[in-house]
Amino acid sequence: MAHNSWSDPDSSFATDFRTAKHTPFFEPIINTFNDGGYKPNVSYHYNPDVAAYHYGVRHPMKPFRLMLTDHLVSGYKLHEQMDLYQTERASKEELLNFHSADYIEFLQRITPQNSTKFADDLKKFNIGDDCPVFDGMYDYCQFYAGASLDASRKLISGMSDIAINWSGGLHHAKKYEPSGFCYVNDIVMAILNLLRVHPRVLYIDIDLHHGDGVQEAFYLTDRVMTVSFHKYNGEFFPGTGNYDETGVGKGKHFALNVPLQDGIDDSSYVKLFKSVIEPVITKFRPTVIIQQCGADSLGYDRLGCFNLNIKAHGECVKYVKSFGIPMMCLGGGGYTPRNVSRLWCYETSIMTNNELSSKLPDDIPFRSWFEPDYSLHPNLGDRFENKNTKKYLDNLRVQLMENLRYLNQAPSVQMQEIPPDLQNLTTDEETKILDRLKRESKFDKYKDEQRYYINKKDESRRGELLD
Structure with a gap:
């Protein structure tokens, strides 16, 4: 007789109602071969107010995807496996740690009601269809940035080994302007805080789009290495991220870009990811890692063009976790909310060493969003033709290894007094x-x-x- 897993919804063994009611939705994974039994202390940083903001009816960015994610996480009882922190807003002073004063003051003053008075500033600060003015825009920025800063503090203090903030990961924002649905760059602010204590920070980006805002911020330094896997053809937003963008000056060879074509599938992506990340970590020897887990690289995303399934995306996150280095997991893109929430719930289970039932819990709010299959793992991998030929991927891998050849040793940092942290307190x-x-x-x-x-x-x- 074939073995039926407890998590298999098609199991031939039926259970009565009372048994089903008390059956957990997750099963702890203990001492797995892949991670050597690594059981990190995981923290979950959130603020329920973030999900209430609205870019506009026709805009693809839907912050309520965070509410769906939180409902799935709590529906699977994963919140019992983590330290939960309801985070405070980032202060203006913290936002000014990276962004320019005139830009932050503009975000504070602009509203949909008074926007006509700021006609010149709208052009100056790249406000338009991608980055519209909406109610509570500045508050929204403070909330998601504050959660990433709180996550960075928990890593610095050692209270967390892995810190999760699904509302963060807005990687396109620049010092002087918003870009690509991103208004302030919470990732850059978190890295700046981590650099007070950590000599080397590795940033890994598996969003569909190039992490240009983070790369640009640290393009001249060897203390932050940025690695981005994304679609690139010279025209696809943001138009940057070819393999020859490697850094400048002291930062030369500390930016690594992996440009991909439409339709890449699970096996090709995961194989390429592991073959690149292993030598990066071995050579750069980061003391902390930030992984941006943008969900628009999934198949069937509203703006996407890859064929990745949820398990393949999660396998990349699991691989990074397996190195046992302190780690921050952030959200990012993702424009089909039901799949975004599925992915980030699944990756939360990976961080907490739990295997989830593929059948979604019956009592979660908004369960109808996940019809008709009500599954954590719908098939997302057959929408686009895979244009990443074996020859293309082999040549790309050779080029990336050539770029990495220059990383002979990890850069050292001189010992000095740790600068004070902005704790959002007067x-x-x-x-x-x-x-x-x-x-x-x-x-x-x-x-x-x-x-x-x-x-x-x-x-x-x-x-x-x-x-």
Whole structure:
């Protein structure tokens, strides 16, 4: 008789209602061969307010995909496997760590109601169809950037081995302007914070589009290596990301681009990804990794042109995790919300070492979004002809290995005092927190003394007096 897995919805073994009600939707993966039993401490950084923002009726970017993701994560009970942090907004000072003052002030002032007064600024700051003005735009930027900064702090402090922020990963935003649906670059801000402590940061991007904003920000440094897998033909947005873009000056050879054609399939993508990432990590020796997990590289994405299934995309994330290096997982593109949420829920399960049932839980809100199959793994891999021939991929791999040949050793960083972190607190707020902690410390000391007295009294023999 063939073995039927507990997670197989077509299993021949039926269960009664009461049993099904108490059956978990995930099964822990313990001591797997691939990751050597690595069990990281995972944190999930979110703010439910982010999902409420709206770019516009016809705009492909739908922040409510984050709400669907959170519902799937909680529906599978994965929230029980992680530390959960409801994050604060990024402060203006934190946004200014990377972005220019005039641009941030523009984001603060502009609204759909007063936009006609900013006609010149709209052109100056690249506001248009891709990056429209919408209600609460500045608040939205603060929320998703704040979550990435919070994730970076948890990695720095050692409270987390892997930190997840699916609302982040907006990799196109530039220092002076928005681009490609991205208004502020949370990735750059998180990397800048990590660089206070970590000598080398590796950024890996598996979005459909080139991670141009992050590459541009660190194009001149050897402390950040950017690796991007994306579609490239010279015209596809953003029009950058050919294999000959490798960095400038001190950053020469610390940018690696993997330009791909339409229709790449699971096996080709995963094989190429692993063959590139292994020597990158071996040579660069990063002390922390940021992986941007853009879901528009999946098949059947509204703006996509690849044939990747959810498991193949997740296999790339699992491979990076297997190196056991502190890691931040961010969202990014993805314009078919039901598949975006499926993917990010599945990759959350990978981070937490859990195998999920392919049948979606019955009681999740908005379950009708996932009809007709109600599956975590629909077939997404047969929409486009694969134009990435074996010859093309072999030649590309040779070129990438040639680029990596120049990375003979990991760049070293001189020891110096760690610069202060912007903790999103004013001096007055910080003073109040310190005063509260001092009061709590005095109270704890008093309670300890009380407990000591009570314990001694309980331990005394009958007839003894205790001062």
